[in-house]
Amino acid sequence: MKAIRKSDGKVIEVREWFSGSDGLYSDPDMNRFYQASDLDFNVEKSEEVTIDVWVARDEDGEIFFYRDKPIRDKSFWYDFFSEGSYFGLPRDFFPDVTWESDPLEVTITLKPK
Numbered sequence: 001m002k003a004i005r006k007s008d009g010k011v012i013e014v015r016e017w018f019s020g021s022d023g024l025y026s027d028p029d030m031n032r033f034y035q036a037s038d039l040d041f042n043v044e045k046s047e048e049v050t051i052d053v054w055v056a057r058d059e060d061g062e063i064f065f066y067r068d069k070p071i072r073d074k075s076f077w078y079d080f081f082s083e084g085s086y087f088g089l090p091r092d093f094f095p096d097v098t099w100e101s102d103p104l105e106v107t108i109t110l111k112p113k
Helices: none
Strands: 002-005 011-013 015-018 024-026 033-035 049-057 063-066 086-089 104-110
Touching: none
Parallel strands: none
Antiparallel strands: 002 011, 015 024, 024 033, 049 063, 049 104, 063 086
């Protein structure tokens, strides 16, 4: 069956392994397992997708969002686990996020116009 992985909004193929209040699902090759709460099964009906990302500002004031929680380096943040999975934002977004502050977890909603 198809499901949307909530962490990144990607549609994936899964199969049920354990039913219950928070069932267990796996990808077809059984390389990765998911709790039911990590998946959205309304694939065909879904008009919008939400993804959780992290926002952090570099020392020079540039601000980015990252797929996984970034790590602070000498003057910038980087996403160790998903290198290259970041996107620049306008500098005036999230004014409370500074170089000195911790990354901020946010939810992004994408929907067709």
